[in-house]
Amino acid sequence: MVKKPTYILVILTFVTCCCFAQPGGFINNGKHSERIAFQLINDLIIFPMEVNGVPLSFVLDTGVQKSIVFNFTNEEEETAKLKEKERIILRGLGGGQSVEAYKSFNNVFKIGDLVKPNQALHVIHNSNLDFTPRLGVPVHGIVGYDLFKDLIVEINYSRQFLRFTDLNYYEKNVCRNCEVIPLEFHNNKPYIKTSVKINGNVIPVKLLIDSGGSDALWLFEDANQDIVCGDFYFDDFLGFGLNGSVYGKRSKIDAFYIGDFELKNPNVAFPELSYVASAISIEGRNGSLAGNILKRFNVIFDYNNAELIIKKNNHFKDKFQYNKSGLELAHDGFHLVRTRENIVSIGNSSRGTNNSIDGTRIIVNPWYKVTLQPIYKIVELREDSPAARAGLQKGDIILSINGKSTQHFSLQELLARFYDDAGTTIRLHVLRHGEEFNAKFKLENLFKIKKP
Known part of the structure; x- marks a missing residue:
């Protein structure tokens, strides 16, 4: 019997997805914690992870709910022995057509001594989604919620390592200079309520935390909330969605606030609303907080207690730069x-x-x-x-x-x-x-x- 295709909505900054999670995970080193180095490329976290014994490289993306592979060679896919496939159609940001993919069940993810069995994986055979040429290093896919839901995840941007800790052995020890930020979840994705200052007005906003985005902030223009782009901006390519390129305006705002921290004159992208219609559908969402701000902190994600712990690091005072060549x-x-x-x-x-x-x-x-x-x-x-x-x-x-x-x-x-x-x-x-x-x-x- 041929299964009918399943249609799943995918929302991306670089790429993001909505699905359902699989439980499970254990650390085989007796320490109940695993540390692994990552590369920071374009403010994206790229780290090694095995899928069914095949070594690959993934972007760690808090904005995704289920793992996606989009750069599998035939040899890698054959070696991984993906089973129990179900055809699906993925839709996401960008102005192109939906993408055909398939969903594979009961895969094993391995990061160092961290093993997560029974994982679902979405595989896309579409060369247009190969991010390797844009980043200059091999990237096979993205992974997010599957790692965050069962573990405490520390991202040390200053020293470029990840630490995964078993929930049952995590000892919370909030430092004096740390801020604890409450998290909200929609479709298993983390959001924070914070504020921005635009044209002298402090405006409350609700933002997706998106470590899979290279920008500082994305804001969705809404004149009713005074979230508007000023007179000083330029039109630009903002990034890739699952269904193609995303364009919009690049500008600056007066300030961004998170906890008691203030970042002055951050860069902000205002995507054209036609490219992000699916993202705007999330109730109360005003945009995304992405890698160029996240990298200014060392962060701990505690999904179990719905908390984000942040501490500013040596990137905190980095200038907000942008590509001035075009x-x-x-x-x-x-x-x-x-x-x-x-x-x-x-x-x-x-x-x-x-x-x-x-x-x-x-x-x-x-x-x-x-x-x-x-x-x-x-x-x-x-x-x-x-x-x-x-x-x-x-x-x-x-x-x-x-x-x-x-x-x-x-x-x-x-x-x-x-x-x-x-x-x-x-x-x-x-x-x-x-x-x-x-x-x-x-x-x-x-x-x-x-x-x-």
């Missing part, structure tokens, strides 16, 4: 690059280029080296941005920046150059359809340009 890059594989190097020797030779100094023959022999270098391609380009006005286009490949080959940069190091101070000059050597050329522009403070 272009976004992705890692698009590798290419072979042939470079010439000259080997200089002294003596007699019938080959090479010869010069004579004081009777000594200097022999210069050309030698060609072929290296495998990363391809960094422009995948988003904002209209009337500094990069666009310099003549750059989507699909252009960046070969060097300010005279230094891009082979010496990771994707994140390269992108960081576009977050420098306004007025910084950027010189790019670019490849387009086999032709090389140079482009030059200056980074701009886009929040000083008043919109008409």
Whole structure:
């Protein structure tokens, strides 16, 4: 008998999902606690986790209810031996079509000595959902509520480690400088009630805690609550939803408050409401609190007692930066690059280029080296941005920046150059359809340009 497809609503910042959880989990080290290192890429937590014995990398996303894999190779999927599959249709943020997937039951997740059996997993075969090129490191999927519901989860952003602790062995010890924030849950996702200051007005808001989002804040415009974007903003690509790209406005607000902490002039994204209609349907929700603010604290999630414990860390006073170039890059594989190097020797030779100094023959022999270098391609380009006005286009490949080959940069190091101070000059050597050329522009403070 063929099962009818199940339709599940998926709400994403990077990607997020709504389903039902499976119980269970134990730690096999006698300490009832497991610590594991993570990478912080674009303010996202990327950590290793095995699925049925297959080592993969996941984004830890408090905004998701059920785990999703979207970058399974055929070999990895075969090795994982996923069973009991049920076809489903997923819908989410973005302007594209729904995505076909399947749901697999009774899988085993393993993180270090932490084992969680009987886990459901949603598998999507859609190359458009491969985040690896955008992040520059392998990412196979996202996981959230399945880890948080049965454990105390500590995220130490300053030292980049996760600690999972058995509920029965957790000793709560709130430090003097910590804040305890009550949590509310809708569809097993954590929300907080806090406030923002916009145009001098302090406004109460209800926000999803979304560690799977790279921005600081997302706010849904609502004139009835005075949640509005001011005159100083720019239109931009905000990120990926399950059903495609999400666009909106980027701006700043006066302040954001969480507990007794105040963060002044944080960045905020106002997504176009048509892209986030499913997210707005959550009663009372005004937006999301995401990674660029969360990373300024070391946090402990205690879902069992509906509490979030935060303590500011060494990132607390980091500037709220943004991409001032107008272009976004992705890692698009590798290419072979042939470079010439000259080997200089002294003596007699019938080959090479010869010069004579004081009777000594200097022999210069050309030698060609072929290296495998990363391809960094422009995948988003904002209209009337500094990069666009310099003549750059989507699909252009960046070969060097300010005279230094891009082979010496990771994707994140390269992108960081576009977050420098306004007025910084950027010189790019670019490849387009086999032709090389140079482009030059200056980074701009886009929040000083008043919109008409």
